[in-house]
Each structure stands twice: as C-alpha cells, then as structure tokens.
Amino acid sequence: MHRVTVVKPLPRTARAYIVCAALGAGACALPALLPPSPTPWATAGLLAALYALCELPARRRLLGRSAGGSVPVGTGPFSPVLLAAALLLPPAAAALTALPGGLLARVDEPPARWRRTWRTAATALAVWAAARTAAALGAPAAALPHALLPALGAALAFCLVLAALDGSIRATADGLPPRAAWRGLLARALAPHLVHGLAGLMMAVLWRSPHGPAAALLVLLPMYLSCWVFAQYHHERAAHQATIRALVQAVDIKDSYTRGHSERVGHASVLIARELGMDGDRLDTVRFAGILHDVGKLGVPTRVLRKDGPLTPEERRVIELHPEYGHEMVRGIGFLGEARAAVLHHHERIDGTGYPYGLRGEEIPECARVVAVADAFDAMTSTRSYSRARPVATALAELERCAGSHFDPRMVAALARALDRWGWRTAVTADEAGTPVPEPRTPGPLAPQPKEPA
Amino acid sequence: MRPGAATVGAVRAAALLLGAAGLAATLWHGLAEPGNALAFGTLIALGELARRGAGHPEALRGSEPAPVAAAAALAYALLGADAGAPTTHGVLQTTAVVCAGGLAGIVPHVARGRARGDDRGPDPDHLARRVLTVGFAALCFQPLYNAGALTGPLGTGAPYVLFLLLVLVLTGLCDAVLAALLLRARTSYPYGPLLRDELRALLGIGSAVCATGVVMALGVAAAGLWALPVLAVPLLLTQVSYRRYAAVRTVNRQTIASLARATEIAGCTPPGHARRVAALATAVGRELGLGGSELTVLEYAALMHDIGQLSLVDPVPGGATAPLPAEDQRRIALLGGEVVRMTGVPAAVAQVVERQADPYREQPLPARIVRTVNAYDDLAGEGAGAALEALETLRLGTARDHHPEVVAGLARVLARDGLPGVTSVPTG
Structure with missing residues (x-):
C-alpha cells in the first residue's frame, strides 16, 4: 500500500x-x-x-x-x-x-x-x-x-x-x-x-x-x-509460473530449433482470444494452452526431433503422437481445464484430415482451434531447420488460403484483425534472456518433404 | 486388527463419552444462559458449514479445516462473562454446545457427500479431537472461574489475560499430542517427527485460531455477543488467504508431477517410477526423522530425480540408472540439477538432484534417500522375490554407495507395508 x-x-x-x-x-x-x-x-x-x-x-x-x-x-x-x-x-x-x-x-x-x-x-x-x-x-x-x-x-x-x-x-x-x-x-x-x-x-x-x-x-x-x-x-504462485516455464524449457532441451516458439504461440493465442471477446480465466486458459501445446514432444525421441533430413513414414508417425503424449502429461494438472483438450487437439483440421482423432468443424474444442492458427502462424514466421522465416503478410495470406479446410476462418480473421491492431514482433523470442537462437546446422537446400509445422 | 485401531478407538470412545455426558447433563439441568449457547452454537455450525475440502492431504496437514468453528468452540470454553455479567455454564454444557453445533454444521456435508462423493465430508477423528481439546480447555477454566477462584485473586486485567494464554498454550499442546497420536495410529510413522510437525503447524494458522478464540471470549465479556461477528470476519479473511495458498500449492505440486512424468512419456523411465520413488522416499524420510519442509524438498527431488535423462540424445536402456557407471550417473544427475533450477522449487531440491549419484559419505541425507530408493525401484521391478534380492544388493552396497541407516530405514518401511519376507533386521 x-x-x-x-x-x-x-x-x-x-x-x-x-x-x-x-x-x-x-x-x-x-x-x-x-x-x-x-x-x-x-x-x-x-x-x-x-x-x-x-x-x-x-x-x-x-x-x-x-x-x-x-x-x-x-x-x-x-x-x-x-x-x-x-x-x-x-x-x-x-x-x-x-x-x-x-x-x-x-x-x-x-x-x-x-x-x-x-x-x-x-x-x-x-x-x-x-x-x-x-x-x-x-x-x-x-x-x-x-x-x-x-x-x-x-x-x-x-x-x-x-x-x-x-x-x-x-x-x-x-x-x-x-x-x-x-x-x-x-x-x-x-x-x-x-x-x-x-x-x-x-x-x-x-x-x-x-x-x-x-x-x-x-x-x-x-x-x-x-x-x-x-x-x-x-x-x-511465482514458483508455479516458474514450473510451467520449466516444463516448456524441457522441450527446448530436446528440440532447440523451436526455442521461444511456445511463448510466442501463447502470445498469439491470447491475441486471437481477446479479439473473440474472451476474458479473465478463459484468456489464461488459452494462454496456457498455447504455451504448453507442444509439451508432448518430450515423448518423441530426440534423434527424430533433431533430424535434419526428410522423415521416414515411421518417424512421421512417431512425431504425430506428440499431442497424445502431451495430453497424457498435463492431464493431472487440474487448473488447466480446457487447455488440456487444446493440447490434445491442436493438430486437428476443420475438414477432418488432422490428427490424432480426425475431428471436424465444431467437434474440435474452441481452444484447440485458436492454438492451431497461432501455432501455424508462428511456425511460418520463424526460421526452422526446413524453412526460412516468411513475412507476416505472406503467412497471413497462406492462413487465409487454408481457412475453411485446415483452420477455422473465425480464428484466422481474428488473428488478422489483432495483428492489424497490435502488430507482431517476430523478435518476441525466448532469447530475451540473451541466449541466441541457434542457426540451423544445414542451411543448404530446403528439405524436399517439409515437416509438419509443429 | 490394525496396530493403531485401539488408539483410534479409545480416542473416539472418550470423545463420544464426553459429548454424550455433556448432552445428557444439559438436558437434565437445562441450559444456563441460552442466548450465549445459541449464539456460539450457531457460529460453530456456520463455521463447520464453511469448512473447506480436504484437497491434498499433505498440503493441508496439521492445519485447521474449519478455523471459525474451532475459534468459536474455544471461545465458548473460555467465556467468563457476557457484557460484564458473569456466566455460569460449566464444562458439560460447553461440550454439549460444541457437539450440537458441530453436528448441525456437518449434516449438510454428509448429505451432499453421499450425493456427490466429494471430499468435504467430516473426519470423525477430527471431530473427536475438537470435543476433547475443547473439553480440556473448559476443564482448565470453567470450574475455577465459576468458583470465583480466578477473578478474585487475578482481577480482570493483564493477569487474567495471561492466565487465559496459559490455558491456551496447554490446550494447543494437548491438541498437538492428540493429533500426532491419531496420525501415528493411522500411518505408523515415528511419533517424534509427527509431534514436531504438529507443534510447528500450531505456530502457523493454529495460533491465529487460538488467539481469535481468546479474543472472542474477552470481546464477548467486554461488549456482549456483537463481538462474535466482528471477530469472525478477520478470521474468515485468514481462511480465504489460506485456502488460496493451499490451492496454488496443490497446482504447483501437480505441475511438478507432470514434469516428472515427462521422463516416463519420453520412454526414459518405466511408468510410475517417479511417483513410486517419491512415495517411498517420503516414507523413508519420515522414518528417519525428517519433517515439514525437509519432506517437501525430498518429495520434489525424488519426483524429478531422473529429469536429467531428458538431455540425453539416446535413452538409457530401461531407464534404470542404477547399473550405469558412476561417471554417467553423475553426469545425468548434474544435467537434472540444471533443469530443476529452472523450476520455482527451493534451491535445496536442485542440490539433492545434483548429488544423488555421489558416494553416500559426501551426500546430504535427502540425497542419500533418493539414491537408495531409486536404486531399489530400479532393481526391484515386480514381485516379492526381486524386492528381496534388491534389498540384499543394497545391503551389499553399504560400503560405498548406500548409507546403512537409509537401507535399514527402507527395510523397515517395506516390512511395515507388508512386503512378504522382508524383515527390518539387517542380515550379514
């Protein structure tokens, strides 16, 4: 006081x-x-x-x-x-x-x-x-x-x-x-x-x-x-925030390319959710869903995650298990609520061609649809082992192209409005602490079969 | 019959007897100052009604689930006057009012608990403790007061307040002894550390409850029954703060358990390994006399002891670090300490995780326990035969790797949990 x-x-x-x-x-x-x-x-x-x-x-x-x-x-x-x-x-x-x-x-x-x-x-x-x-x-x-x-x-x-x-x-x-x-x-x-x-x-x-x-x-x-x-x-409470962050950083240990990805997806998810009129606890839920969406990658062997070349179908199948691993991990955390469903379903697509369950349309939890758009957007606008970062406008155009088949058009429109209003700093990475983002080890030609933006 | 059943039965029977005697005597003689009895009984009932759920037993252990009810019961036991006029209710009426109020507050919980199976239902041991401690406080105060042996020599000033505080301290001690006794009977942990934990909890929220009880008694003596609601509000604030604290503690614990499960999902360790090691390590720690925050550190360290394996590119076969060369074990332990430092847990946890693979002579006690229990779980797997062999291997390792006392403690815990063939007497 x-x-x-x-x-x-x-x-x-x-x-x-x-x-x-x-x-x-x-x-x-x-x-x-x-x-x-x-x-x-x-x-x-x-x-x-x-x-x-x-x-x-x-x-x-x-x-x-x-x-x-x-x-x-x-x-x-x-x-x-x-x-x-x-x-x-x-x-x-x-x-x-x-x-x-x-x-x-x-x-x-x-x-x-x-x-x-x-x-x-x-x-x-x-x-x-x-x-x-x-x-x-x-x-x-x-x-x-x-x-x-x-x-x-x-x-x-x-x-x-x-x-x-x-x-x-x-x-x-x-x-x-x-x-x-x-x-x-x-x-x-x-x-x-x-x-x-x-x-x-x-x-x-x-x-x-x-x-x-x-x-x-x-x-x-x-x-x-x-x-x-x-x-x-x-x-x-501060200790708990740190524990959540540690959970995310544990993923970074295994897959250092995605460093900062989780925090940025959390941020983008909140932008979308706020545009959709969510507030209070629900906004928190969406933020945690975004931050924790890839936590299941802890279950994917490090060799597969760090592989630079094209993935074999077998390896692809293993990577696609990560939503289920993630759900298995966070299901014991009571306060996450709907965010747990978002971790499980963030790779579902509106037309039912996603995984793990092939849900379509409204069957996919709202939270998961928000995180899916935020995830894809950040994957496109940041540098990965298989692709260079694309400008925000290009990424938005790509999202709009896939709206209705992959993504919920409402979420894509909300993201576009939010970016219009607030802008997007691709530099919002986890290297706030001063740790540089590692350069891709083989900056050569793009991988012929790009990995799913995850 | 379970070993502690006799103790629990005796405590419950004593409480039942005291409560029944109080009710019978009150029915026979009629109520003295019915207004006071009604006001305090209502406050006790309301306090019980607002009791919080049990939540995680560890987070709330030793804390009062219904502080308003406890304070009101204590206040009634120590009530000497009402707005200046002396009261005449005795020990038996006090227990009668506490029983009646408590039961009235519990009925809705029982009804709802049956319907939904939630955990807010009352614990009979807790009620028994309440009746006995309040009976004790009333026994210390009411006969003396009613005979005029207090206000005569002490007056109503500071000496009187000091006497009430003395009664309060004795009551607190009595309650702690009783609580530790009941817990000991239920879990067969050693008595000393349990009593120490209970006494420590008494300094926390327990002292707020006790102090409010005395202030209520004095407030009613000075200003009449209006003092009750005025004092219940600050205590409710304390309760709300405490409940939020307990909730966020539970959530933090769940998150740490999730982090610990990461190694299992990554295929580094067998399913349930972290949870088993944490439970067994906590039991061994208790057996060896750890308590309070030391146990929390031990539990967190045991949950996250394998987290360093996440940093390995290839998982250790079977996830068992015990058979690895000492150098590798130590490297994994150091990697784990780095991850643990990122979480918000106390720094002591990271130290335990880092030093879990050192020879026992260089280790602090929690690290010794984690090391031995982890090795036991890696070696034992399933089945009683394997457990016996594992324990034997640990005993052979007491020259360098495992502390003999920790191994003996582990054997005692395992023997108590009914693992067939395990005795607490070290062989060889």
Missing part, C-alpha cells in the same frame, strides 16, 4: 509535494503537543510504541524472508493499531502515534530518506482523517452495535486518503497520467482495510474494557498471520 514507485532522480515537484505532505502531517499532529492539549499520554505513548515495535522487525525478517522482498504485501498487518488509535484518541494525538513507527520502518529502495518521509506523512494524514471521520460519525466509545458505524467510516477514510495520496505521488514522481496512477489502487485496498477496521474496533473495545491493552494486543496475531499467508501465496 505504501509502496511508491519513485524513479531514481526525484523530480523537483515531487520533492516539493513530499515536503508539503510532511508539513501538513506536522500541522495535524501539532495540536497534540500544544499546552491545552487533552492528549491521554499513556494511551498515545503505548499505541505509538506498539506500532513502532510492530513496524520495526516485520518488513525485515518475518514477511520479507519468504516473500523475497518484491511481493505486494497488501495492507500492512499493523494498520489495526492505527485504526484503534483513530478510535481511541483525538485526531491530533492519533496522527502523532503514526510518526515513530513510520520513521523507524525500513525502506528498501533509494532515495530512502524521501520515501520514509513520504510514508510517515501519508500515514499520519490518513490516521488523522480517520480519527476526524470517526468523531464526526458518532462517539467512538459507544457500545458495540453503535460503534460499528464510526469504525467502518474511519477505515474507509483511512483507505481513501492513503489511496489518493499514493496515486498522486505516483503521478508526480513517475509522471504517470493520473488515471493510470490511480487504477486499481482503491479496489485492491478497500476490502482489507474494512476488515482491518473491524479488527481496530475490537482493539479499541478491548483496550477500554477491564481486560486492558494486553487483550487488545491479541487481536494483532490473526491479522499478522493473514498477511503472512498472503505473502506465502504470492511466493508459491
């Missing part, structure tokens, strides 16, 4: 903005220190110390260790402390409690001083706004059903102010257009903040009860765990 993506040299306007925010935060907190202040120092001091104590190790060790540092942790696990302060203290004192924790918290990226200042100021302003809202909506000290309204109002105000400030500093520091800077900030933060508002309310209630602050402390444990689990979730 407080993560601000500031580029290296901070623009002057951004510095001025941060200074303004800091001055504003100071102005909010100042009345607490002035002589006629009604600040209950015991409560304020305890809450400030608690928040500082929470912030100090959290980002360094417990959350950071497994998260690898780059994981969005969502709202910090300790915002209930601040929300409880907003409910328990007058606005100025509440803003004051956020200061020590904010100044002591660790900041990972430079410029650290500016970032720390900004974070502290933004948090203090948000807490101040939350406390004002709570006071305006009713007595925060009321009994429980009546205290719900001020508590949720305070959480809402906290969240709104933080989102607004974060968006504006992004716009100022990164030079983003305001709409891009604010996109999704509020939607992501709202639900967790409302839940934290409930936790903060419970902290405030317990703090005031005969059980005292010790009981209030216990509320933090579930919140902390929830954030920890959330970080673990992101960690595991």
